[in-house]
Amino acid sequence: MLTRQQITSYEEQGLLVLPSFFDAQEIGELMADMPRICELQRPEIARAATGEMRTALALHRYSEPFRRFMHNPRLLEIARQLIDDDVYCHQYKIVCKDPMGTLDFPWHQDYGNWQDLDGMPAPRALNISIYLDPVTEFNGPVAFIPGSHKRGRIPSLAEQPAGLEGMTTLARLNRGVIEDLVNEFGMVSPKGPAGTVAIFHGLTAHASTPNISPWTRHILYFTANGVRNAIRQPTRPDYVAHRTFDVLEPELAAA
Protein backbone atom coordinates (compact mmCIF):
# COMPACT_ATOMS: atom_id res chain seq x y z
CA MET A 1 0.00 0.00 0.00
CA LEU A 2 1.48 3.34 -1.04
CA THR A 3 1.24 6.34 1.25
CA ARG A 4 -0.31 9.62 0.13
CA GLN A 5 3.22 11.08 0.12
CA GLN A 6 4.51 8.33 -2.21
CA ILE A 7 1.61 8.86 -4.60
CA THR A 8 2.24 12.61 -4.65
CA SER A 9 5.94 12.00 -5.25
CA TYR A 10 5.11 9.70 -8.19
CA GLU A 11 2.77 12.31 -9.64
CA GLU A 12 5.49 15.00 -9.32
CA GLN A 13 8.47 12.97 -10.51
CA GLY A 14 6.91 10.41 -12.84
CA LEU A 15 9.10 7.96 -10.92
CA LEU A 16 8.89 6.22 -7.57
CA VAL A 17 11.54 3.90 -6.15
CA LEU A 18 10.68 1.36 -3.45
CA PRO A 19 13.90 -0.26 -2.22
CA SER A 20 13.66 -4.00 -1.45
CA PHE A 21 9.86 -3.97 -1.96
CA PHE A 22 9.89 -7.70 -2.74
CA ASP A 23 11.88 -10.09 -0.57
CA ALA A 24 14.62 -12.57 -1.45
CA GLN A 25 12.23 -15.53 -1.46
CA GLU A 26 9.81 -13.88 -3.91
CA ILE A 27 12.64 -12.93 -6.26
CA GLY A 28 14.35 -16.32 -5.78
CA GLU A 29 11.20 -18.13 -6.96
CA LEU A 30 11.23 -16.11 -10.18
CA MET A 31 14.95 -16.38 -10.79
CA ALA A 32 14.84 -20.16 -10.27
CA ASP A 33 12.95 -20.37 -13.58
CA MET A 34 15.40 -18.19 -15.54
CA PRO A 35 17.83 -20.92 -16.69
CA ARG A 36 14.89 -22.85 -18.22
CA ILE A 37 13.42 -19.72 -19.81
CA CYS A 38 16.79 -18.81 -21.34
CA GLU A 39 16.88 -22.17 -23.16
CA LEU A 40 13.43 -21.84 -24.73
CA GLN A 41 13.04 -21.25 -28.46
CA ARG A 42 9.85 -19.22 -28.75
CA PRO A 43 8.79 -16.10 -30.64
CA GLU A 44 8.43 -14.23 -27.35
CA ILE A 45 12.14 -14.63 -26.62
CA ALA A 46 14.75 -12.54 -28.41
CA ARG A 47 18.48 -13.10 -28.61
CA ALA A 48 21.15 -11.20 -30.49
CA ALA A 49 22.94 -12.92 -33.37
CA THR A 50 25.77 -13.60 -30.88
CA GLY A 51 23.37 -15.60 -28.69
CA GLU A 52 23.21 -12.86 -26.04
CA MET A 53 19.81 -12.81 -24.32
CA ARG A 54 17.77 -9.65 -24.97
CA THR A 55 14.26 -10.07 -23.73
CA ALA A 56 11.59 -12.58 -22.77
CA LEU A 57 8.08 -11.27 -23.37
CA ALA A 58 4.65 -12.51 -22.24
CA LEU A 59 6.23 -14.58 -19.48
CA HIS A 60 2.85 -15.63 -18.11
CA ARG A 61 2.38 -17.87 -21.16
CA TYR A 62 5.26 -20.24 -20.39
CA SER A 63 6.35 -19.70 -16.79
CA GLU A 64 4.10 -20.56 -13.83
CA PRO A 65 6.17 -18.52 -11.29
CA PHE A 66 5.93 -15.44 -13.52
CA ARG A 67 2.25 -16.05 -14.23
CA ARG A 68 1.59 -16.18 -10.49
CA PHE A 69 3.66 -13.07 -9.86
CA MET A 70 1.48 -11.15 -12.33
CA HIS A 71 -1.30 -11.64 -9.77
CA ASN A 72 0.82 -10.68 -6.76
CA PRO A 73 -1.52 -8.76 -4.44
CA ARG A 74 1.07 -6.09 -3.54
CA LEU A 75 2.01 -5.56 -7.18
CA LEU A 76 -1.62 -5.12 -8.23
CA GLU A 77 -2.40 -2.89 -5.29
CA ILE A 78 0.25 -0.31 -6.17
CA ALA A 79 -0.76 -0.41 -9.83
CA ARG A 80 -4.40 0.19 -8.90
CA GLN A 81 -3.54 2.98 -6.51
CA LEU A 82 -1.48 4.90 -9.07
CA ILE A 83 -3.78 4.32 -12.05
CA ASP A 84 -6.93 4.76 -10.00
CA ASP A 85 -8.76 2.09 -11.99
CA ASP A 86 -8.92 -1.69 -12.30
CA VAL A 87 -5.85 -2.79 -14.20
CA TYR A 88 -4.85 -5.29 -16.83
CA CYS A 89 -1.36 -6.04 -18.10
CA HIS A 90 -0.35 -4.37 -21.36
CA GLN A 91 3.16 -5.89 -21.51
CA TYR A 92 5.09 -8.30 -19.29
CA LYS A 93 8.76 -8.84 -19.99
CA ILE A 94 12.25 -9.26 -18.66
CA VAL A 95 14.96 -7.13 -20.19
CA CYS A 96 18.10 -9.25 -19.88
CA LYS A 97 21.53 -7.70 -19.92
CA ASP A 98 24.12 -10.44 -20.13
CA PRO A 99 27.54 -9.91 -18.51
CA MET A 100 29.71 -7.59 -20.64
CA GLY A 101 26.85 -7.46 -23.11
CA THR A 102 25.96 -4.89 -25.73
CA LEU A 103 22.26 -4.16 -25.15
CA ASP A 104 21.42 -0.51 -24.59
CA PHE A 105 18.37 1.71 -25.06
CA PRO A 106 18.30 5.26 -26.46
CA TRP A 107 16.32 7.99 -24.70
CA HIS A 108 12.61 7.42 -25.25
CA GLN A 109 9.13 7.66 -23.77
CA ASP A 110 7.28 4.34 -23.69
CA TYR A 111 3.97 6.06 -24.39
CA GLY A 112 5.38 6.89 -27.85
CA ASN A 113 5.00 3.22 -28.82
CA TRP A 114 1.86 2.66 -26.81
CA GLN A 115 0.16 5.50 -28.65
CA ASP A 116 1.62 5.09 -32.15
CA LEU A 117 1.84 1.30 -32.40
CA ASP A 118 -0.83 0.06 -30.01
CA GLY A 119 -3.50 2.75 -30.16
CA MET A 120 -3.55 3.46 -26.43
CA PRO A 121 -5.96 6.38 -25.94
CA ALA A 122 -4.24 8.18 -23.03
CA PRO A 123 -0.92 8.06 -21.15
CA ARG A 124 -2.42 6.38 -18.13
CA ALA A 125 -0.38 3.17 -18.23
CA LEU A 126 2.78 2.85 -16.16
CA ASN A 127 5.72 0.50 -15.77
CA ILE A 128 6.44 -1.29 -12.55
CA SER A 129 10.01 -2.49 -12.92
CA ILE A 130 11.26 -5.10 -10.49
CA TYR A 131 14.97 -5.73 -10.09
CA LEU A 132 15.61 -9.47 -10.35
CA ASP A 133 19.36 -8.90 -9.86
CA PRO A 134 21.08 -6.18 -7.87
CA VAL A 135 21.30 -3.11 -10.13
CA THR A 136 24.56 -1.19 -9.85
CA GLU A 137 26.25 1.65 -11.72
CA PHE A 138 28.15 -1.01 -13.67
CA ASN A 139 25.50 -3.37 -15.04
CA GLY A 140 23.47 -1.01 -17.21
CA PRO A 141 20.99 0.67 -14.86
CA VAL A 142 18.10 2.63 -16.35
CA ALA A 143 18.52 6.43 -16.24
CA PHE A 144 15.42 8.62 -15.92
CA ILE A 145 14.68 12.32 -16.28
CA PRO A 146 12.33 12.81 -13.33
CA GLY A 147 9.58 15.29 -14.07
CA SER A 148 9.91 14.89 -17.85
CA HIS A 149 6.42 13.31 -17.99
CA LYS A 150 5.02 16.79 -17.40
CA ARG A 151 6.13 17.80 -20.89
CA GLY A 152 3.59 15.37 -22.38
CA ARG A 153 4.22 13.41 -25.55
CA ILE A 154 7.36 14.69 -27.25
CA PRO A 155 7.85 14.18 -31.02
CA SER A 156 10.09 11.17 -31.60
CA LEU A 157 11.62 9.03 -34.29
CA ALA A 158 10.93 5.29 -34.53
CA GLU A 159 14.26 3.51 -34.08
CA GLN A 160 15.02 -0.21 -34.27
CA PRO A 161 17.12 -1.38 -31.29
CA ALA A 162 19.66 -4.05 -32.32
CA GLY A 163 18.54 -7.54 -31.38
CA LEU A 164 14.85 -6.69 -31.07
CA GLU A 165 14.12 -6.89 -34.79
CA GLY A 166 10.53 -7.80 -35.58
CA MET A 167 9.44 -7.16 -32.00
CA THR A 168 9.35 -3.42 -31.67
CA THR A 169 10.87 -0.07 -32.49
CA LEU A 170 11.48 2.65 -29.89
CA ALA A 171 10.20 6.23 -29.93
CA ARG A 172 13.63 7.84 -29.75
CA LEU A 173 13.97 11.42 -28.48
CA ASN A 174 16.54 13.63 -30.12
CA ARG A 175 19.61 15.13 -28.50
CA GLY A 176 18.30 18.70 -28.31
CA VAL A 177 15.19 17.54 -26.47
CA ILE A 178 17.25 15.55 -23.98
CA GLU A 179 19.63 18.46 -23.38
CA ASP A 180 16.69 20.73 -22.55
CA LEU A 181 15.00 18.17 -20.33
CA VAL A 182 18.19 17.30 -18.43
CA ASN A 183 19.07 20.96 -17.95
CA GLU A 184 15.65 21.49 -16.46
CA PHE A 185 15.12 18.30 -14.48
CA GLY A 186 18.48 16.48 -14.11
CA MET A 187 18.93 12.71 -14.34
CA VAL A 188 18.75 9.88 -11.86
CA SER A 189 19.60 6.23 -12.12
CA PRO A 190 18.16 4.23 -9.23
CA LYS A 191 20.37 1.41 -8.06
CA GLY A 192 19.43 -1.17 -5.45
CA PRO A 193 19.29 -4.78 -4.35
CA ALA A 194 17.19 -7.43 -6.04
CA GLY A 195 13.55 -6.90 -5.08
CA THR A 196 13.75 -3.12 -5.52
CA VAL A 197 10.89 -1.61 -7.51
CA ALA A 198 11.11 1.46 -9.75
CA ILE A 199 7.72 2.64 -11.02
CA PHE A 200 7.70 5.08 -13.91
CA HIS A 201 5.11 6.97 -15.92
CA GLY A 202 4.71 6.18 -19.62
CA LEU A 203 5.89 9.69 -20.50
CA THR A 204 9.01 9.69 -18.30
CA ALA A 205 12.06 9.86 -20.57
CA HIS A 206 14.53 7.05 -19.91
CA ALA A 207 17.52 5.28 -21.45
CA SER A 208 20.12 2.71 -20.47
CA THR A 209 23.74 1.84 -21.24
CA PRO A 210 25.29 -1.61 -21.80
CA ASN A 211 26.27 -3.88 -18.94
CA ILE A 212 30.03 -3.59 -18.51
CA SER A 213 30.11 -5.83 -15.42
CA PRO A 214 30.71 -9.57 -15.22
CA TRP A 215 27.21 -10.05 -13.72
CA THR A 216 23.78 -10.35 -15.29
CA ARG A 217 21.18 -7.60 -15.00
CA HIS A 218 17.62 -8.83 -15.29
CA ILE A 219 14.78 -6.37 -14.77
CA LEU A 220 11.15 -7.50 -14.92
CA TYR A 221 8.68 -4.99 -16.39
CA PHE A 222 5.00 -5.20 -15.61
CA THR A 223 3.19 -2.58 -17.66
CA ALA A 224 -0.14 -1.89 -16.00
CA ASN A 225 -2.96 -0.12 -17.80
CA GLY A 226 -6.43 0.91 -16.69
CA VAL A 227 -9.14 -1.28 -18.19
CA ARG A 228 -10.93 1.82 -19.47
CA ASN A 229 -7.76 2.81 -21.35
CA ALA A 230 -7.34 -0.50 -23.21
CA ILE A 231 -5.55 -0.31 -26.55
CA ARG A 232 -7.69 0.25 -29.65
CA GLN A 233 -5.47 -0.34 -32.70
CA PRO A 234 -2.69 -2.81 -31.99
CA THR A 235 -0.12 -3.38 -34.73
CA ARG A 236 2.50 -5.33 -32.77
CA PRO A 237 2.33 -9.07 -31.98
CA ASP A 238 0.04 -9.97 -29.07
CA TYR A 239 3.01 -11.02 -26.96
CA VAL A 240 4.35 -7.44 -27.23
CA ALA A 241 1.02 -5.62 -26.75
CA HIS A 242 -1.45 -7.91 -24.99
CA ARG A 243 -5.02 -8.25 -26.26
CA THR A 244 -6.53 -9.61 -23.05
CA PHE A 245 -8.04 -6.75 -21.13
CA ASP A 246 -9.53 -8.71 -18.23
CA VAL A 247 -9.11 -7.15 -14.81
CA LEU A 248 -6.19 -8.81 -13.03
CA GLU A 249 -7.30 -10.34 -9.76
CA PRO A 250 -4.88 -10.92 -6.87
CA GLU A 251 -3.83 -14.50 -6.14
CA LEU A 252 -2.20 -15.49 -2.88
CA ALA A 253 1.24 -17.13 -3.18
CA ALA A 254 1.35 -20.93 -3.28
CA ALA A 255 1.86 -22.39 0.21
Ligand SMILES: O=C(O)CCC(=O)C(=O)O
Ligand atom coordinates in the same frame (compact mmCIF):
# COMPACT_ATOMS: atom_id res chain seq x y z
O1 LIG B 1 15.90 -2.35 -19.08
C1 LIG B 1 16.44 -1.43 -19.69
O2 LIG B 1 17.66 -1.27 -19.70
C2 LIG B 1 15.62 -0.41 -20.42
C3 LIG B 1 14.36 -0.98 -20.99
C4 LIG B 1 13.50 0.07 -21.62
O3 LIG B 1 13.82 1.22 -21.67
C5 LIG B 1 12.21 -0.30 -22.20
O4 LIG B 1 11.89 -1.50 -22.28
O5 LIG B 1 11.46 0.62 -22.59
